[in-house]
Amino acid sequence: MLKINNLHAKVEDKDILKGLSLEIKPGEVHAIMGPNGSGKSTFGYVLSGREGYEVTDGEIEFEGKNILELEADERAKEGLFLAFQYPVEIPGVSNMEFLKASIDATREYQGKEPLDAVSFMKLAREKCQQVNLDQNFLKRGVNEGFSGGEKKRNEIMQMMLLEPKLCILDETDSGLDIDALQVVADGVNACRDGNRSFIVVTHYQRLLDYIVPDYVHVLSNGKIIKSGGKELALELEEKGYSWIDKL
Amino acid sequence: MNYQIDLQNREQLSLNSSELSDIKELYQQRNDSLDAFKQASLPSRKVEHWKYNDMTFLKEGEFELATQTRPMPTSYPAIAIEDAIELHFNNGVLANDLAALDLPQGLRIRKLQECSADKISLLAKMNQVNEKNMLLNLNQALCDNIIVIETLDNVQLNQMIYIKHLTSDLQNNAIASSQIFVMVGRSSELSILEQFESELTNAITLSLQQSFFQLSENSHVKHYRLNVEKDSAHQVGQVKATLEKDAVFDSFYLGLGSKLNRTDIDILHQGNNAHVELNGIYLPANEQRIDYHSNIEHQVPHCTSNEIFRGIIADKSSAVFNGKIHIFKDAQKSDAFLNNKNLLLTNQAEVNTKPELEIYADDVKCAHGATVAQLDDKSVYYLQTRGINKKRARKMLSIAFIQELVNKVKQDAVRKHLVSLLDDYMSHID
Numbered sequence: 001m002l003k004i005n006n007l008h009a010k011v012e013d014k015d016i017l018k019g020l021s022l023e024i025k026p027g028e029v030h031a032i033m034g035p036n037g038s039g040k041s042t043f044g045y046v047l048s049g050r051e052g053y054e055v056t057d058g059e060i061e062f063e064g065k066n067i068l069e070l071e072a073d074e075r076a077k078e079g080l081f082l083a084f085q086y087p088v089e090i091p092g093v094s095n096m097e098f099l100k101a102s103i104d105a106t107r108e109y110q111g112k113e114p115l116d117a118v119s120f121m122k123l124a125r126e127k128c129q130q131v132n133l134d135q136n137f138l139k140r141g142v143n144e145g146f147s148g149g150e151k152k153r154n155e156i157m158q159m160m161l162l163e164p165k166l167c168i169l170d171e172t173d174s175g176l177d178i179d180a181l182q183v184v185a186d187g188v189n190a191c192r193d194g195n196r197s198f199i200v201v202t203h204y205q206r207l208l209d210y211i212v213p214d215y216v217h218v219l220s221n222g223k224i225i226k227s228g229g230k231e232l233a234l235e236l237e238e239k240g241y242s243w244i245d246k247l
Numbered sequence: 248m249n250y251q252i253d254l255q256n257r258e259q260l261s262l263n264s265s266e267l268s269d270i271k272e273l274y275q276q277r278n279d280s281l282d283a284f285k286q287a288s289l290p291s292r293k294v295e296h297w298k299y300n301d302m303t304f305l306k307e308g309e310f311e312l313a314t315q316t317r318p319m320p321t322s323y324p325a326i327a328i329e330d331a332i333e334l335h336f337n338n339g340v341l342a343n344d345l346a347a348l349d350l351p352q353g354l355r356i357r358k359l360q361e362c363s364a365d366k367i368s369l370l371a372k373m374n375q376v377n378e379k380n381m382l383l384n385l386n387q388a389l390c391d392n393i394i395v396i397e398t399l400d401n402v403q404l405n406q407m408i409y410i411k412h413l414t415s416d417l418q419n420n421a422i423a424s425s426q427i428f429v430m431v432g433r434s435s436e437l438s439i440l441e442q443f444e445s446e447l448t449n450a451i452t453l454s455l456q457q458s459f460f461q462l463s464e465n466s467h468v469k470h471y472r473l474n475v476e477k478d479s480a481h482q483v484g485q486v487k488a489t490l491e492k493d494a495v496f497d498s499f500y501l502g503l504g505s506k507l508n509r510t511d512i513d514i515l516h517q518g519n520n521a522h523v524e525l526n527g528i529y530l531p532a533n534e535q536r537i538d539y540h541s542n543i544e545h546q547v548p549h550c551t552s553n554e555i556f557r558g559i560i561a562d563k564s565s566a567v568f569n570g571k572i573h574i575f576k577d578a579q580k581s582d583a584f585l586n587n588k589n590l591l592l593t594n595q596a597e598v599n600t601k602p603e604l605e606i607y608a609d610d611v612k613c614a615h616g617a618t619v620a621q622l623d624d625k626s627v628y629y630l631q632t633r634g635i636n637k638k639r640a641r642k643m644l645s646i647a648f649i650q651e652l653v654n655k656v657k658q659d660a661v662r663k664h665l666v667s668l669l670d671d672y673m674s675h676i677d
Contacts, residue, residue, distance in 0.1 A: 049632075051624070073632075073640075076632050076633055076634040081632075084632075088626050090630075090644070090647060092646070092647025101643065105635050109634065162633070
């Protein structure tokens with residue numbers, strides 16, 4: 001599904017990713033762990049196609065297609081989804097209007113019939129319920145005045161609506177209490193269908209108790225320096241990130 | 248009647264001989280306005296109130312007052328307002344036969360020359376010399392097209408008055424000139440929409456228009472002033488309202504199009520507990536220039552004012568917003584709020600905003616603020632990661648920036664009209 005080979009990227013002339021390689025097959029869950037400043041968030045931005053994040057070397061192939069030349073919206077419509085650590089607030093654009101525009105654009109790109117207003121509303125309400133968001137959220141501005149937990153649940157709801165092939169969850173656990181974490185994890189787990197793949201980017205092992213990964217990778221100084229099974233996360237938690245410096 | 252105005256040799260000018268100039272109640276005021284016009288400098292960057300606008304085209308050749316009333320075809324969609332009472336000004340001249348209008352009880356619409364001497368004296372007072380805008384003085388000295396709209400006391404008018412101002416098919420250097428004078432009786436309610444349209448032309452033309460409102464005790468006026476001229480139009484206008492005790496003036500502005508649109512808004516709180524609501528959106532694009540100068544005078548205690556203007560400045564266009572609140576010494580317990588926000592869509596777009604407070608009373612509540620920003624890259628990116636392309640994302644964010652003001656328009660027909668104008672505008676900008 002995703003093949004990344006020797007990825008180098010820079011932001012404002014600062015090299016952040018320095019030869020990252022990773023391969024993900026359909027249905028797999030990969031966790032990427034690493035200390036602050038290791039390039040975890042940059043990785044998500046580069047994958048999603050954020051402007052200002054320049055790939056200087058290497059390749060990203062998604063579903064057999066080189067996506068480096070694609071705009072962020074085109075990558076999204078190809079089936080790549082990034083759940084943000086800090087989703088932005090957009091007052092004046094209602095959640096409903098935003099979700100409708102998003103679904104319409106995605107379906108059109110994928111050659112599907114547009115959803116009529118009634119089916120859309122039904123679907124949106126259903127997804128709201130699944131992540132425990134009140135339906136009134138649909139009428140409010142995108143993330144406007146939402147609590148940290150509500151913002152994260154809104155991200156997961158969008159993921160459920162858009163049905164992407166690959167989901168990147170950027171520090172989805174940050175700022176969540178246990179109850180909220182459970183809701184978010186349940187949402188993610190409900191989306192695991194054997195084909196959809198996940199990249200779970202996190203600083204802490206805690207989230208991986210809820211979303212159990214197939215592989216764990218340790219990112220340090222822009223490169224994956226160690227890979228293993230889910231037990232690697234526990235080892236990392238126990239020994240701390242200073243341990244990897246000695247690797 | 249061809250009245251020539253050579254702006255380079257203004258001292259030669261004398262009042263034109265017209266029906267209105269011959270009315271003795273108006274003569275002094277018209278003469279004073281003309282004198283002020285002769286003495287003031289032409290609008291240029293050296294004059295404070297014209298600092299950001301180029302009116303040098305005025306120096307070219309002689310201007311002539313337009314007298315054409317032939318109705319012109321227009322490319323603008325009609326506004327679907329049920330039962331509206333429609334008035335059309337073509338190149339400043341009223342095209343309606345007023346006698347043929349079917350007006351509801353309590354409403355009267357007349358030409359000024361048909362009014363009584365005391366009404367004429369009242370209008371002369373509204374037309375006092377303007378210290379800031381010499382072109383308005385020119386209009387006050389020369390205007391022969393003055394329509395008086397008047398309600399009796401205790402009249403709740405359900406029908407909207409819709410006034411269409413069109414300039415088209417004008418000769419080079421023609422000036423269209425008109426005024427309306429709205430007098431609202433005690434405890435009466437009135438809503439009025441003015442839309443300004445023009446045809447695209449190579450000719451240099453100038454449209455001067457002033458709308459005066461006199462709100463008696465406890466009267467309510469809803470007012471919309473929509474400027475949607477084409478890129479060649481020069482429009483200089485004024486809205487001036489005096490508010491008596493408990494009166495409410497709710498006034499909405501849209502600046503869309505024109506080569507140059509300068510609108511002065513002057514609100515005079517003259518009775519306790521009066522309230523004014525000023526809301527406006529300006530959306531210059533291409534190389535258009537839009538300039539709003541507002542001035543709210545709290546002359547007496549216990550009055551309130553709330554003013555919000557938002558601008559989106561596209562392409563190489565520019566906008567000016569100057570909002571002044573003046574609280575007089577005796578105007579204790581005044582409550583005034585003024586906010587202006589601007590969104591620049593390109594690096595060539597320009598805005599000059601100046602909120603001003605001038606406060607002489609010591610027990611008042613006043614707040615003012617202004618911001619200038621560009622579209623937030625993070626928000627554009629966020630929308631893109633959800634499959635919405637950049638162009639669409641920028642449009643959604645731009646509409647969001649003015650949505651709060653669109654929502655303030657409570658009359659469905661007007662809001663629908665506004666939304667369709669905005670959709671059309673959004674489809675043309677990048």
